[in-house]
Amino acid sequence: MTLLQGFGDQIIAGAITTLQVALTSLVLGIAVGLCGAMAKVNGIGALRWLADGYTTIVRGIPELLIILILYFGGTVALTALLGRYVEVDAFAAGVFALTIVFGAYATEVFRAALLAVPRSQIEAAHALALSRALTFRLVILPQMWRYALPGLGNLWLTLLKDTALISVVGLEDLMRKASVAAGATHDPLTFYLIAAALYLTFTSVSLVGLALLEQRAGRGVRISE
């Protein structure tokens, strides 16, 4: 007997692609978010203006449309640039789009976290003659990380679910594999429910992981109870 009418290994391959896209976008998106938050808190006019524009625009447009713009727009742009037809890789376009979306929301999360670090901590670091880089690495980052974690966790769950949208431009992710299997077997209910169950598993595991991370990040905090 073959698993799921022979589509079992396809579904698993799709699930792995989904996780790859999500994790890659997470890492890149955190980097974008940190840069964006610094540009916003930083205060240099042009940079701040740029970061404000970036977050306002990206957060006001549907993720699906951003993916479509980058995928089809990217294809047209590269074709014009190189003078021959080039098709953008769905994985690259997807990661790029999700990174941009995640980065915009993460910018706001990091900005709030950055501002939540008590200034006395920074003053204390200066009194101890820590350099700027060291103050950021040893004092600001560990504390803002704790403030940012709940927000980042929510963003990660959204990101995980948003990966399903990339199936629209043909990435062979979990959603796409489920669609293909549904079409081939004329049994959409089973395959979409299996996809749903797998996504639910990912989010559940993430929730547990996030709770542990938050516990660890808050280990130095005194709880008055």
Add this chain to the structure above:
Amino acid sequence: MNWYLVIDAMPRLLSGALLTLQLAALSVLAGLVIALPLSLLRSSSSGVLSRPVLAYTFVFRGTPLLVQLFVIYYGAGQIEWIRTTSAWIILREPYWCALIAFSLNNAAYTTEILRGGIRAVPAGEVEAAKALGMSYALRTRRIVLPIAFRLALPAYANEVVLMLKASSLASTITIMELTGTSRKIVAQTFSPYEVFISAALIYLAITFVVVKAFARLERHLAHHLERVEKNNGGTDPVHKGPVQELDRDPVLQREAR
């Protein structure tokens, strides 16, 4: 940029935007109607009442909306008994499937947002209502829900914007709303930039209006609190707290560089 193309496509895009607005508004409305009783059940201390609601919100918030949409659109037709009932008339229409999926999804998020608001209602207010002899129904209607809704409003405004953006998924099941229309025009003209960016600008305009409207509503609902705060020395936590000070902190500004 081919401006002629943009002008040519604009009427079709705008009529698509109208459908987007309609879909989003109906889903938000239906979502709110479903979420209101569910949030009360969810914040009940009885596990029998709250756990089924928790299961519902967990499943709908834990899976992608696209999957939910496809399960309803492609999956429902597969079940024999649904095809024999009159529900099939509704479930074979992509428009209704989208509306059902969006409403259920939106209701799940709204339930959790409202529950947060209900939990944040000061215990003293509820106790005062009890002391006045108000029944559960009366104090829920007059005390708990109004306060809860006001507290939950910022989060709810976000959720409405998310729903508006999520309505673009309807394009995957052949509905010609804003995203669907622009995809169709792109397929005909092969100019993704002009059309998609025009659509994006329309979305931006709509979200801008929604955000402004909610900000206004928020101010309106908090109107009676303003004087109290002024009398207490004007400690507005959002605008006059330490956050703003840190914003101007030269040390932090330098660090951020």
